[in-house]
Amino acid sequence: MIIVEEVQNEEQQKEFLQFPAELYQQDKNYIRPLDKDIEEVFDPGKNKFFKTGECKRFLFKNKNNTTVGKIAVFINDFYKQDQPTGGIGFFDCINDQETANFIFDYCKNWLQEKDIEAMDGPINFGERDKFWGLLIEGFSPPLFGMNYNFPYYKELFENYGFQLYFEQLCFSRPIFAEVSRVFKVMHEKHKRNPAISAQPMKKNNLKKFARDFTEVYNNAWAAHGEGKWLEEAKVLKMFNTMKPIINEHISWFVYENEKPIAMWMNIPDVNQWIKYLNGKFGCIEKLKLLWYKRFKKNDKMVGLVFGVIPEWQRKGIDGYMIWEGTQHLRKHTDFKVTELQWIGDFNPKMIKIAETLDTTVTRKLVTYRYLFDRNKTFERHPML
Structure with missing residues (x-):
């Protein structure tokens, strides 16, 4: 019973x-x-x-x-x-x-x-x-919110009787693994262009980076039916919420003169600190979190978003950004591994980008579907 x-x-x-x-x-x-x-x-x-x-x-x-x-x-x-x-x-x-x-x-x-x-x-x-x-x-410690x-x-x-509706793939790579030679070649090429520059995200200028993020995201993804349009005000609110955990060495933007053309957003794996809090988040736990954040090394960062506006795609600007950022964070952080938030198997474009970054699938989740009419034809999630 x-x-x-x-x-x-x-x-x-x-x-x-x-x-x-x-x-x-x-x-x-x-x-x-x-x-x-x-x-x-x-x-x-x-x-x-x-x-x-x-x-x-x-x-x-x-x-x-x-x-x-x-x-x-x-x-x-x-x-x-x-x-x-x-x-x-x-x-x-x-x-x-x-x-x-x-x-x-x-x-x-x-x-x-x-x-x-x-x-x-x-x-x-x-x-x-x-x-x-x-x-x-991939039954290893989960990322935050996973x-x-x-x-x-x-x-x-x-x-x-649940059936696989779509797979959710998590890609990962060691920070100090060899970076593709193509990335380095593209980095050298674009580095010689005085109009091209890369900047890490800074906490003291979140309004600017929220504006730049919104512009790149809406051009790279939403405009092509692969995401919803974002509003700058909502992005800024999200950045302000994330401010306590933003690491200024691991999120990067690329500009052509002053125009944002690419972004690579990462945050520390907050779960490496949250695991000590036993689900609580009162005043004592907030102080504990600050202590762990300061004194407990975090060796994993989580990739949130990667995007290049259409006119700069397939020109190697991603290689320039990845190698520029990687060289910097290797010197200034303790991160050893990066893991991307899950990508649906219905999104081959994003999977291709992840594979281009020399990653491997290290974790897999599934979204299941159960049709109440067992005679109805089951269909997987449509491809983007």
Whole structure:
């Protein structure tokens, strides 16, 4: 017998956050996310998707009143698909297929009552940049905002009938690995051009870099149907939020005279400090974070965005930027590895860029889909 509890009070919220910590307590790779980051997803005052969607989360307990699983189920009107599709996320479960099936069935029934025809998971009730996908390869400590799970979760999903909708590939390379000769040749070529210059991002001029970032991003990606248009004000707000963790040696912009033509954005892997906080972020934990940030070496940086405006693509300006930035950060930082945030297998252009940077796939996640009509033809995520 399994008892279902909707998370509605403080005690249930605490159990929703605590259950994974207990489940993974013997797993040395697990890093507990900050409680506040999880709770903000379920706060209508902080998550804009509540304006056009609905989200519930549930605890599942056995006859002894012990939690054996948890999940969130939601509908997001902005999540446009061929058929009405809901989502499930924040799934954790003991290694028991019957328990997992009960949880998935419960979500399926909840969604069907709202005329939904499929469910994707594990995904987030929000943007794809956090808590999205199921880890199936590369069971190492996760990056900040990245899902981590036991290997047996793959069987729980696939045995139920979930099918692979798209793969999420994470690419990585050692900072001191040999850089492509082509990059160095292109660096020498563009270095001789007095109109070309490279600048690292500086905290004291975030307004300028927010403007430059927006210009490059919208020209390189959004204008070609591979991303949404960004507004400068929102980018500046994002940069100001990131300011405490910005490292001024690892994000670079390239200019033709004063015009921004390329960017390479990186941040430290914040999880290397967050892992000491046990999910909390009160006054004491904030002081701890400052201490760890100052005295604990962080050896991994995370690649967020890489872009070149169309008129400078295929001219080697990426090689110029990579080698210019790499030489600098090798001298001025302790980073040993860089890992790119996941790239969907439906985005061959970005995958090609990652491969050009001499990276290898070191982590793989999956977004699954389950069609309620089992006779309907299943289709993978469309290619960009």
